[in-house]
Each structure stands twice: as structure tokens, then as C-alpha cells.
Amino acid sequence: MDVTALTFLALALPFVAALVAPVLTRFLGQNAAWVLAIAPAAIFLHFLRFVPDVASGEIVTGGYAWIPSFNVSFSWLIDGLSLTFVLLISGIGALIVLYSGGYLKGHPQQGRFFCFILMFMGSMQGLVVSDSFLMLFVFWELTSITSFLLIGFDHGREAARRAALQALIVTGGGGLLLLAGLLILWNVSGVTQLSLLLSFGSELKESPFYFAALLLVLGGAFTKSAQFPFHFWLPNAMEAPTPVSAYLHSATMVKAGVYLLMRLNPVLGGTPEWQLLLPLFGVATLLIGAALAVRETDMKLMLAYTTMSSLGLLVMLIGLGSPHAIEAAALYLVAHALFKGALFMVAGILDHETGSRDLSELGGLRSAMPLTFAIALAGALSMGGLPPFFGFLAKEELYFAFSTFDLRSALFAILTVLGNALMFAVAFAVALKPFLGPRVSMPKHVHEAPLLLWIGPAVLALKGFSIALMSGLAHRLISSPMASAIAGEARTVEISLEPHLGLPFALSVLTVALGGGFYVNLARLRAGMTAILADIGWGPDRGFDQFVRGLVRFAVALTRRLQGGRFEVYMTATFALVALVLLVMPFRYGEFPRAPFFSADVPAHELAIMAIAVAGLFAVVVASDRLTAIVSLGIQGFAVAVIYLLYGAPDLSFTQFMIETLSVVVLALVMTRLQLSPADRRPLPEKMRDVAIALACGLGFGLFLLRVTAVPFDRTLTEFFNLYSKSIAHGANVVNVIIVDFRATDTLGEIAVVMITGLAILALVRLRAGSLKRAVAAELVADESAAEERV
Amino acid sequence: MKSVIFRTVAPVLTSLMVLFSVFVLLRGHNEPGGGFIGGLIAVSALAIYGMAHGVETVRRAIFFHPMAIAGAGLFTATFAGLISIFAGVPFMTGLWIYPAILGVEIPLSTVFLFDAGVYLVVVGAISSIALSLEERGGE
Numbered sequence: 061m062d063v064t065a066l067t068f069l070a071l072a073l074p075f076v077a078a079l080v081a082p083v084l085t086r087f088l089g090q091n092a093a094w095v096l097a098i099a100p101a102a103i104f105l106h107f108l109r110f111v112p113d114v115a116s117g118e119i120v121t122g123g124y125a126w127i128p129s130f131n132v133s134f135s136w137l138i139d140g141l142s143l144t145f146v147l148l149i150s151g152i153g154a155l156i157v158l159y160s161g162g163y164l165k166g167h168p169q170q171g172r173f174f175c176f177i178l179m180f181m182g183s184m185q186g187l188v189v190s191d192s193f194l195m196l197f198v199f200w201e202l203t204s205i206t207s208f209l210l211i212g213f214d215h216g217r218e219a220a221r222r223a224a225l226q227a228l229i230v231t232g233g234g235g236l237l238l239l240a241g242l243l244i245l246w247n248v249s250g251v252t253q254l255s256l257l258l259s260f261g262s263e264l265k266e267s268p269f270y271f272a273a274l275l276l277v278l279g280g281a282f283t284k285s286a287q288f289p290f291h292f293w294l295p296n297a298m299e300a301p302t303p304v305s306a307y308l309h310s311a312t313m314v315k316a317g318v319y320l321l322m323r324l325n326p327v328l329g330g331t332p333e334w335q336l337l338l339p340l341f342g343v344a345t346l347l348i349g350a351a352l353a354v355r356e357t358d359m360k361l362m363l364a365y366t367t368m369s370s371l372g373l374l375v376m377l378i379g380l381g382s383p384h385a386i387e388a389a390a391l392y393l394v395a396h397a398l399f400k401g402a403l404f405m406v407a408g409i410l411d412h413e414t415g416s417r418d419l420s421e422l423g424g425l426r427s428a429m430p431l432t433f434a435i436a437l438a439g440a441l442s443m444g445g446l447p448p449f450f451g452f453l454a455k456e457e458l459y460f461a462f463s464t465f466d467l468r469s470a471l472f473a474i475l476t477v478l479g480n481a482l483m484f485a486v487a488f489a490v491a492l493k494p495f496l497g498p499r500v501s502m503p504k505h506v507h508e509a510p511l512l513l514w515i516g517p518a519v520l521a522l523k524g525f526s527i528a529l530m531s532g533l534a535h536r537l538i539s540s541p542m543a544s545a546i547a548g549e550a551r552t553v554e555i556s557l558e559p560h561l562g563l564p565f566a567l568s569v570l571t572v573a574l575g576g577g578f579y580v581n582l583a584r585l586r587a588g589m590t591a592i593l594a595d596i597g598w599g600p601d602r603g604f605d606q607f608v609r610g611l612v613r614f615a616v617a618l619t620r621r622l623q624g625g626r627f628e629v630y631m632t633a634t635f636a637l638v639a640l641v642l643l644v645m646p647f648r649y650g651e652f653p654r655a656p657f658f659s660a661d662v663p664a665h666e667l668a669i670m671a672i673a674v675a676g677l678f679a680v681v682v683a684s685d686r687l688t689a690i691v692s693l694g695i696q697g698f699a700v701a702v703i704y705l706l707y708g709a710p711d712l713s714f715t716q717f718m719i720e721t722l723s724v725v726v727l728a729l730v731m732t733r734l735q736l737s738p739a740d741r742r743p744l745p746e747k748m749r750d751v752a753i754a755l756a757c758g759l760g761f762g763l764f765l766l767r768v769t770a771v772p773f774d775r776t777l778t779e780f781f782n783l784y785s786k787s788i789a790h791g792a793n794v795v796n797v798i799i800v801d802f803r804a805t806d807t808l809g810e811i812a813v814v815m816i817t818g819l820a821i822l823a824l825v826r827l828r829a830g831s832l833k834r835a836v837a838a839e840l841v842a843d844e845s846a847a848e849e850r851v
Numbered sequence: 852m853k854s855v856i857f858r859t860v861a862p863v864l865t866s867l868m869v870l871f872s873v874f875v876l877l878r879g880h881n882e883p884g885g886g887f888i889g890g891l892i893a894v895s896a897l898a899i900y901g902m903a904h905g906v907e908t909v910r911r912a913i914f915f916h917p918m919a920i921a922g923a924g925l926f927t928a929t930f931a932g933l934i935s936i937f938a939g940v941p942f943m944t945g946l947w948i949y950p951a952i953l954g955v956e957i958p959l960s961t962v963f964l965f966d967a968g969v970y971l972v973v974v975g976a977i978s979s980i981a982l983s984l985e986e987r988g989g990e
Binding site: 710711714715718719721722725726729730733789790791792793795796797799800801804805807808811812814815817818819821822825826 | 879880881882883884885886887888891892894895898917918921922924925928929932942943945947958960962965966968969972973975976977979980981983984985
């Protein structure tokens, strides 16, 4: 098979695996993980073969036409950036699937979990390789939806449900902003594919719509990547099982926003707006995240807040946009995925084996779990930016970006050092506290984690180590192509473990020293942070609740106002509007009918029938009780039916007779059923108002009919039906042929409506009579008039 | 509505009207009539019977629940359209056959089947409404 077909298969494979996962898990239990992990592993291998080509600067695109008439395609773009992402997603994905096998061992819903996480994998993978805007958006929203399913996996708990909904609303809402942004980009550039967009020069940046597009795209990216003030959903998302936190909420999904910014950096980046907004929000997120992380004692929450910090750091770097900043972003993104994934899985192992992930309840586990301890330590060393780990390289490159000796760099350098030092302290708190110190008594007998649990974090920790050792190769194959893709021009990353003295190294030393200080005083810092937060009291998380509550209240108030439930109000409003439309239109367009023409020789019987109709109406108006009025209305209806008959419409007339008969019967029934008082007891002003509306409607409709009939009648359809009714449809009755043959699909829809109306009324009648009484009558009248109209 | 004359005439009138409604349905394609009108006539017939002898009697007489009749009608009408798809022509295309039954050539068509579906839907839905209203109205 050729590469295009294979790549398509690779993109579809996770969804196929998601389909078979529940069945497989039923038969194999947690060992299904070994089989299911083959899917992401195969994808990893498939994309690995692109590495040499991409490293030599090639950009691989491919795909299929989807909706050619709208220029929409299912196509992918594989360059340094998307390839790195895809390898991370599939590689970590395989490990996460294995880890979930151990973590959710024996869980009754394990199959469902595998299904969700594989679906997520497929969505995330699709997102990063998407070339067409539409595909990007669809996969973007799919990651939000699958994340919703995974956060709410334990849907019996209210906290999980709330967190899931919150994440969906925030990231899904951001997705809509992104859609709007993409539409603007499409309109300005005229292309629907990223690969074509990237070849645009400064045209987009000079467009008057640039700022709007930028804000919308940032709205999507910031919500997805948990930038302040949209960060609150991320810590709440820790309600999800730990494999989800490790995979979605540190290594992959939250990086989607960062990916988007990196992807669009060549076309949108470098402007003053970009260089102001991104670093500002980024650095705020970095510091707030780090400060909030210090406050927590739950390992998962600490890691979640540091993830937020790291995302802030990445956004800041992309915003700064200098060569070193871009290279640092590329390195840090990969390093973070490796160490944060490993640390999250360690937190999950501790939770799984000891029953707690609260630092204050853990201690002295080093002898019981030496392997886990080693993995945690490797992760923390990388996260703290110490050699010989990958995190060190990323951090060095980051500090290189600040060695330009100007005020702006100095300011960002100070803030970044502060944030990094806090993260350093948190990293070692997570990696050391549970393992060192005196043994704390545990409810469970603690022993080392099983293979399925430790293999994932071990591989990630090893990778973080080996990449740093073989930095030359890693840079050539991964980092440099990725940095080039972000920058939009060729870049070479050169940082290595070789010692180098200078400002970056000094900043590193400062970070470590400061971080060490923070670590020692962590308890005091935590107390201080808690006090400060208690003083502030309000946070975006509570703000979200207030917003949702306010929205619901507004909706209720609006609905109450518009849908008061009083039938008279609805009817009055409807008919007043009808009258208004019918009367305003002729005035607005000056289209009054000419005075009607009365022929002198109207036959006596026609005059008599019209007289009967008028008499019927008169009887309705003067009737003393409702039943008489209903029956009198029937007189008018029958008279109209006779007129139809006289003018050669027997079908219409026939139906009118039946409808009138049934209307009288049903209305009489409704009256007795609703126990209406026989007489009409409306007060005079209300009566006058109703009379006015009725007269206005009648007048308007009369004018309208006179005007319409004054237009010369187009006989095309009549002739068509008369000509073909017999020859094609084998029927002489044109009306019937139209209903059951020429326009039969319409009729099918109409009888479905009749059926549904019948069901609805039956349901209403069976409900306790009361406030619904009026609704029943309304439905009936509506049904009758609809039936009349269709004939 | 409990006069002896009405109660005596009602069954006869009802049966005649139902018969007539079927007649109207059948002749609909060539002369005034059709499923919709036929259905309305049948409903009127049932309403008269109900007034004379009570809803329970009518329900027993029609045996099926009115909504079941309507559902069968909708199914029939849809099925009539689907036959065309199975025959390889677009949905709802009229198909005709002329089998000779007892030596007489009878034109049968999916169009007629469709019209019968319309008839059943109208009978079922409207009589369901009328009967349920009448039932509780007497309480």
C-alpha cells in the first residue's frame, strides 16, 4: 500500500481499536491492554518512517478530497511540528494504554475506558496532522468531547460530573471561537489548508481583520491550554482517573492550544499584538500556576497546577518569538510531555498501591517501592532542569533566550526564574516526600507496582535521560525540524550537556538555589499561599459557577416572560401580529387592490348562499352561549363549502364539509371536557380589544386576497397537471393525483404530522386536567386548521 | 343524545358511512374523493356511533387502538414509497400492475397503497382525539 492509504489507515486505527476495545476487554480483562497498545505502537512506527524525510526539511502532505465543491479536503500536513506531536501522542498513548490496564484492573467499566481513551487518541492525532481548517476544527472539538467523557468517567460522583461539564463548556466554547477565527483566516487568505496558509507572507498581518482573527484564535488556544483566566477547568479535570490526567491533561490535549499557536506562529506571530498578549498571559499563567501548586498537598493537583505553569511558559516563549525562545519552546514541550507524564503516572501508582496521593499521608516508601522512587526521581530531575536530563537542556535554551540584556528580557527572566524555582520545589516535593523520611502507616500493605503500571513511566523517564545524552541525534531528527516548523524558516538547535558558562548557566544556578530554598520552606510557603487565597476568596472557578447560575436565571426569567402559559396571550399576540403584517405591507409598498368588480348578473342561488354565510357569522357574534356560537360557525363553513362546489372544486368542498362537521363535534366535546362556562364572560374592554383584532385580521386578509387575485393567474402548473395527470399518473382526479403521486412525499410528511399531533393530544388529554386544558383546545384548533389548509 | 330514534339509526348510519368512506377512498383517483376525505367520513361515522352508544362500544368495535391504526397507516404509506426504491426507481414513484381477478382487470398501484395509508392515519389520529375527549367529557 502507498503512504497515503497507510497514513489514512493510521488516522482511522485508534477509532477502530476503540470499537473493539469493550469486547476485547470482556474476554481478556486487563490483559486487553497488551493487544490494544498495538494500535498506537503501530501508528508510532508508521510515523517514525517520516522522520528522515522531515529531518532533511521535507514537508509531507497528502489526503483525499472530501467536499470538492467547497474546497474541503481530508488532508494532512506532516512537518517537524506535527511529526513530533504525533510521535508523542502515539508513543505516550501506547504506554498509557498499558498503564490503564494495570491502573483500572478489575474495574467493571475498563472496556469503556479503553474505548474513550483510544477515541481521544485518534482525535488528538487527527488534530495535529490536520491540514484543512475544517478537519482541524472537527478534531479539536472531538478532543473536547472525548475529554468530557474521560473526566466524567466516574459519573457517579457529582464532582466528576461538574468537572466534565466545566471542561466541555470552557474548551468547547473556545473551540467555537477558534472556528470563527479560522473562518476569518479563510476569508482573508482564500485558502482552507494550513500548508497553503503557511506560504502567505505578511498579507494576513496587514489585513484589517488581523486583530479579530488573532483574538479569536487566542480564545481557542488559551481555553484549551488552560491559560489564566481560563485555567480553572484543568485542576478540576483531575477528577478523571490518573491515566487520563497523565495523558490528556499534561502530555497531549492541553498542548493542543500550544500546538495551534506554534502552527500559526509563522503567519500570525511577530506582530506587536502577538508579542504583547502571549508573553503577558503566559507569564501570568506561569506564576499563578506555580503559586497555586505550592498550596496543594494532593500530588495530582500539584502536578496539574505545574502543568498550567509549564503551558504558560510555552505560550510566553512562543510570544517572545526570538530564535532561542522558539527553540526552547520546542525542547521544553517534548521534555515536559516526558517528565510530566512519568510523574503523573507515579502519582497514580502511589494512589493505586497505598490508597492515598496526599503528601501529608505518605512517607518512607523508598524501600517498599524502589523502582517507583527511581522513576519519580528521574522525572523530578528533568522537571527541575538538572543535568543530565532533557529538562536541563530545555531550561538552558530558555535562559539563552533572555541573554539579550535589555529591560524586557530582564523582567521576563526574573519572573521566569521565580516560576521555575517554584516548579522545582513542587517537583521534588512530589518525588521525594512520599519516599523519604519515616515510614507512615498505610491502610494497605504496600509493595512495588506490577509491570503494567511501572513500564509506562519507566520508559518515559529513560527517554528523558537518553535524549539528553544523545542530544546531537535528537536535535537533528526532532528538535531542529520542529523549531524550523514553528519559526517558519530553517533552524538548528545546538544545545547539549557540554558545560558552558555564562548568563544562562548563572540563571540556572539561581533557579536551583531558589528552588532549593522554596523546597525547604515549603510548609511555610503553603500556609502563606493558603492565607492569601483565603483573603482573595473569589476565583475564576467560583466565577464560572456564578456565570452558569446567572445564565440559567436569565433563561428562566426570559422564558417566563415570553411563555407565560396563558393561552389568551398567545392567541392575542399571534393574531395581532398577523393583522399587523397584513395591514402594514400594503401601506409599505403601496399595493392596494382596486375596488372589487361585481358582475351585475350574479345568479340568485349564489346570492342566497352568501346570505347564509353572512347570517351564520351574524349568529356567531350575537350568540348568547358558546355552543350556539360553535354551531353557527358551522353554518358559515357549510356555506363556504357550497361555494367551493359551485366553483368546480368538489374535492375541496367535500373536505370542507367533513372538516366543518368534525370541528363542531370536537369543539363541542372540548367545551364539555374543559367544563367551560356556557356563556362568554369576557369583560367589555377585553371584548372590544378582541373585536378590534378580529376586524383588523379580517380586513387585512380581505385586502390581501383581493390583491392576490388581481394578479394574472399563472396557468403553467394547472396545465402541467391537467396534461400529465392521466397520461403519467393514471388518474383523472387531478387533486388526488397531486396529493398521492406528484407530491406524495409532501403528503407523507403531512400525515406524519397528523399522527404526531394525535399522539400529542392524546398525551395532553391523559395528563391531569388543569393548566393544560387550554393547550388541548389550542392543539385541536391548530390541527383542524392545518388539515383544512393542506386541502 | 340518548333518543331512541338516534340510538336505533346510529349503527345503520355508521356502517353505511364507513362503507361510503371506503368507496370514496377507492374512487379517489379518478373522481372526487381519496384517502383524506374518506378518512374524515369514517371518523364522523365513528363519532356518531360514539355519541349514540358510548366510547367503550366504539373502542370495542374498532378493536385496535386508534393510534395503532394511525401508526399502521403511516407504515403503509412509507412502505408504499419504499417499494419503488426496491424496484430501482426513485422513492415514491407510482408503480402499477393490472392483475386479472375473476376475469376482471383490476388496476393496483403503490399510489393506492399510499392513499390507503393516508386514510388509516386520518381515521386513527382524529378518532383517537375525538374518542379520548368524549370519554373524559362524560365524567
